[in-house]
Amino acid sequence: MTVETRVRRASWVSVLQRQGAAVALVLMVVVAWFGFPRFGSPDNLRDIALQSAFLAVIALGMTFVIITGGIDLSVGSVYALGGVLAAYGSQWGFLAALLLPLAVCGAIGLLNGLLVARTGMAPFIVTLATLLFARGLLLAITSEGATTYRIADDSAFLELGRGTLLGFGYPVFVALALCVAGGVLLRRTAFGQSVFAVGGAEHSALLMGLPVARTKTLVYVMSGLLSGLAGAMTAAYLQSGVTVIGVGLELDAIAAVVIGGTLLTGGMGTVLGTVIGVALRTVIQNVINQIGTLDSNYQSVVSGAFLLAVVVLQRSPAKDPDRR
Amino acid sequence: MTAPAPARFDRRRTARWLQEYGVYAAVAALLLFNIAFTANFLTVGNFRTQLVQAAPVCIVALGMALVIGTEGVDLSVGAVMALSAAVIPLYLGYGPLPAVAVALVAGLVAGAFNGVLVAYLGIQPIVATLALLVGGRGLALVIADGQLVQVHDPTFLWLGSGDVLGVPVGVLLAGVFAVVVALLVGRTTFGRQIVAIGGNRVASTLAGLPVKRALLGVYAICAVLAAVAGVLATARLSASDPADVGLLMELSAITAVVVGGTPLTGGRVRVLGTVTGALLMQLVAATLIKHDLPYSTAQVAQAAIIVGAVYAARERSSR
Amino acid sequence: RESPTTTSGTGGPAASAAASQVAGPGCSREAIGYPRVDVKDAVVGFSQSEKEANPFRTAETRSIRDEAARLGVPEDRLLVTNAQSDVNKQVGDIKSLLDRGAQLLIVAPLNSDGLQPALEAAKAKKVPVITIDRKVSSEPCGDYLTFIGSDFVEQGKRAAEAMVEVTGGSGKVAILLGASGNNVTTDRTKGFKDNLPAGLEVVAEQTGEFDRSKGQAVMEQLIQSNPDITAVYAENDEMGIGAVTALRSAGRSPGRDVKVVSVDGTRNAVQLLADGAYNAVIESNPRFGPLAFQALQDFADGKGIPENVIISDDRYDESNAAAKLGNAY
Amino acid sequence: MVLEVVDVTKEFTGVRALDRVSFALEPGEVHALVGENGAGKSTLIKVLTGVHRPTSGTVLHRGEPVEFARPADAQRAGISTIHQEVNLVPLMSVAGNLFLGREPRRFGLVDRRRMNAEAAEILGHHGIREDVRRPLGSLAVGAQQMVALARAVSAEAGVVVMDEPTSSLEPREVETLFSVVERLRGRGVAVVYVSHRMDELYRICDRVTVLRDGRRVHTGPLRDLPRIELVSMMLGRTVGDLREHGATAFGDEHRAATEPVLEARDLTSGQRLRGVSVSVRPGEVVGLAGLLGSGRTETARAIVGALPLDSGTVLVGGVEVGSGVPGAMRAGIGMLAEDRKAEGIIPNLSVRENIVLAALPRLSRFGVVSRAEQDRIVATFVERLRIKVSSPEQKVSELSGGNQQKVLLARWLCTQPKVLLLDEPTRGIDVGAKAEVQALVDELARDGLAVLLISSELDELLDGADRLLVLKDGAVVDELVGDQLTQDNVLTAIAAGQPAAEAS
């Protein structure tokens, strides 16, 4: 069913379909570059990179989860929780600021993973519950959100969010390094292969003797860790553990992953696509800002329309089960 | 048979029973808890309040259950509620009936939009409806010029506060829809086709079922039900509030459906379970408020209850 | 030394209260070495925090635009962004305003914390920043120029006073809290509870998330489980109005057997007040435009700008509601 | 004994699939496991390989009791399996599937180049010369089966279990498989071999175990066991009962009408169908012969409207059919799909609902379905096709493969079609059921139904069809009628391989 129809399409159409996000990104950038004089300024480009970095780290974890055929709705809450914990932990120094959020967020990921892999409950509902749980935990440790932990001006931890190299913030490099590592992990390791296999045909993977439950558990742990790390970097960047961030972030991450060509039903996807999806989202937002006169209500209409345009553009025939 | 067999059998029976009746048991348990420990719980007014508040979620969840039965999901229901709420004040000048009709048509159009994306363009439901989730509320705000509008038409407001034979209109509607959807699923060709499509779409296509048409229909029904919920919410609030109406409704509705025992993998629709799921989540929320628990505790408790209920109702694989 | 500070703690408006209206010589251009930028010739950036989908935000943005127009700032030199309730986006928005050449910035922060990188970017470019409505927990006259807005703790306190007046100082109060994690919620709660006399007992505190329908739903629950509630304090008008609807459908008459006090001053609430279904509204004034531009001009002219400019909030009660209805937004 | 089970019982809710079965496997033997559909063969295999946990009883590996908690455990113990349904990952590359779980590494990372090269080589030995980087799902079913085989035997295994490995293979591939089995035997590997094809069993198996209704009824050497006795043990009927039948259960030629009811002209779809024309008259059985990938399935799919066509028309009774499957159905065409699991059954629905699915519109008034009517029809077909179910409300996914096939056949018969396209109708069906299905096809044709029969078993085609079209590379290369229907003629036609139109 996959290949059958694909063969029949003219090749440029198939390029457009497979690389829809990349094509859209290039188009967007070209238009913005010439349409808005400030778009191409180094400062603006650095901002775009930095803005993308946090989401990219989260979307990286989401990519793995989605390729196994799952979904992680808890990332937004876990991200916020990670930030608060990092700011809280920073009073005991750099390591505490980094390890506290990773430990707690990794544990929440583990909880997700165990519930999904061992009990056969739907990932959607498990992670929906942990979305609530993480938010509740966050509120509990901030006395219902009244307390905001700040990171002291001289804390070494601040560097993680605010340090720069060649003008680009450290988070950009962290995100890049993680994405490269993630790409290698996905493409070139046995773990990556079993991620694809679990998503493509779980039962078969089990019969082939792959560690299905472990693979599933691990991707959720990864997603939790990465969301926590993104939260920690955000806290370092914003210099405080802001309690109100991350609401609805899961949808941004999912949208970026899917726009990047990862199949929501699992079994297919790339890290590069996800990075492109994230960049596309940031660029679109930046362009909306450049236009400047857009009513705030129109902004979400435009975002929705863009999302739609990209998914329609790259609609892969593989997703249409009737076309056999 | 070896010795431990009877014990194992018993546990399996309990598990089966829980899977089948878990939601109902949970609702019963929560009711008992409240009767015992919550002040002023056993009053007509209180039950009325719970039912009235559960009605919109319940109506949306019924549509959602159908969509989930086809192995889909509709994230746009909240946005559709906003759209339906946004158009009401624009047409209320022509009378309540035209206004409601236009709101439902808005839902129908949104549903058809989703349906075309899913059925004819083959886009995955979660992404297709995500587009409308992102853009739909914005559109509603554009239509309403970003403003909350007070509604004064008494006939229209009756939908939110009126009674028929002592039953609030919204509750009555939810009940009627539940019966209709149950009949639809159990007794009609369309209903059986939905379940078959969710079970095996390729096989359904090859068996000559009108797969695309059925999918289109399902998304349309779901969105129209969401529009009905938007009308009810507007009437109850006596204001059209596109910025907030139906916010996060998609998650509440999906939770109700799944807690009610309908698997997200499609191929099965439990209507009574869905209604009960909506009631359960309503009772949980009410209990937490009535005991004046802080928001953080309430969230954690809800998470635990969702996991517990779904855990009990999950499909076990036999091996 | 990195002790956590609450937003309502030392850095918040509570400390400065109304007294700080004129605090010493203030912050002047020479002192911090910023260039002189006349408001009329400048590119002005305004970063709004959330959608203009509620009366407060609508009035706030309109006030900025109106004042800019009045001063003759051409339309294309007033850059406006909207962070859509996302702190990260607001940081990006402010930076992109700077990139696009904004020389003066007015920011309505989404949150007290988290704007630090954006403020530093402005500081690096020597662009003065005025925060309106919500005070940020950064360095005044350093990271930002001044804060113009209400004192939320004070608003809570005034609501408590109004509550005492309308109830006679005794009864059972339910509080409809704003969104969790929001410092407006924290401050309005603190100001209210700290100034409540012993006769007024708080029987429930539940969040209505600043939303009318949530406020209504929560009130419906509370009135069932605590039928003896005699007063409601809603932390914004929307929830207050929701509570009125809930009380009415439970057969109570809001304004009489259950007193309702809230904060904001929207037209709908004041209308209810005039109709007798409400008891008091503490205004939270969104008309920052004139004050903000005045401060920017003063700064350009070399005058000292105080650390906090507290906008005056009105109060609506049964006696003046009908007369002042036109003032409500 | 490399592998042994003692007194194993396996119960599913309400069904006892295995009842105190004992079974032992010696090194270097090829052990046939036979029985009717639903006898418990696959279940026994799943117990052996850690997919199912036995309700009671023990599994011994090299004399030691073992508990395989999951398939990975069994694999680690050197037991590799080809399951009845192809169990690979369709979206993954062919090479990826072959090496999944034991990829060649370099510096700790998967060495793709080596993996592809080795995969190409291994598959070459099995007669598969596809690009190994293609997604597996784009290969024909038979090729996928060969990949599964290659995967199973390329692991260092002491036991290889094959559950109906040949059901979707063509003769040439079957030969490859046999040579692989021979090699395994030579290496002292024990093979469990499940098949419904008697010829195969007698060719390669040393011993046989017969299961009936979940019980073991016989174990012993195969060579001296008369075929008819084996069948009688499987079916539980006396030898005398069975004597009358030949190799297949088809009768003589049918008396067909003169005017074709189905006419498909010039069906063309890319490279896969190149101008195929087929016509079938009422009461006639037309066979489609050809190698795997010759376009037989595509022809059937095109006729039923499930394959987008570049050109071509389909007429029923002289009238062009509507578009899509519903259009073809309205015209009276039904198709029994090749892949039962993916394209046939709706696993979560009951047997009843699966049977009436296609006929629903006919069974309902104003969209409301009549339950009594359904029950009547279902009862009729369960009886007529002898479908083994505990109740019509049983989930179809709990049935054995053969019974699922009968359910699907019933689905089409109850739409009262004029034309029935049968794509491998007896694949994976036991001898008894196979004879029943064949007799049924015969009977249907006698009643005036037009049947297009696709089968990989030449005997079935030669006996069953009145007329045979030979396909090659998506085109008709020959048409055989009456006396021409011989094995030699078919093979010659395939070998010659000029499309009929061009040849003449």
Ligand SMILES: Nc1ncnc2c1ncn2[C@@H]1O[C@H](COP(=O)(O)OP(=O)(O)OP(=O)(O)O)[C@@H](O)[C@H]1O
């Ligand atoms: N998961 C299951 N749940 C319930 N019953 C099952 C399950 N799997 C198999 N069965 C039942 O167990 C019995 C044996 O099935 P099995 O698949 O082992 O038969 P088989 O001998 O392999 O048949 P075939 O030749 O058709 O493949 C059947 O009656 C079947 O319905």
Ligand SMILES: Nc1ncnc2c1ncn2[C@@H]1O[C@H](COP(=O)(O)OP(=O)(O)OP(=O)(O)O)[C@@H](O)[C@H]1O
């Ligand atoms: N998914 C697919 N993508 C591309 N080509 C395909 C696909 N499936 C089959 N083909 C090609 O189409 C042709 C015919 O397919 P198919 O194997 O189904 O024919 P067949 O004669 O029905 O064989 P059988 O039924 O025995 O498997 C072959 O050349 C095959 O390689």
Ligand SMILES: [Mg+2]
């Ligand atoms: Mg079997």
Ligand SMILES: [Mg+2]
């Ligand atoms: Mg075929």
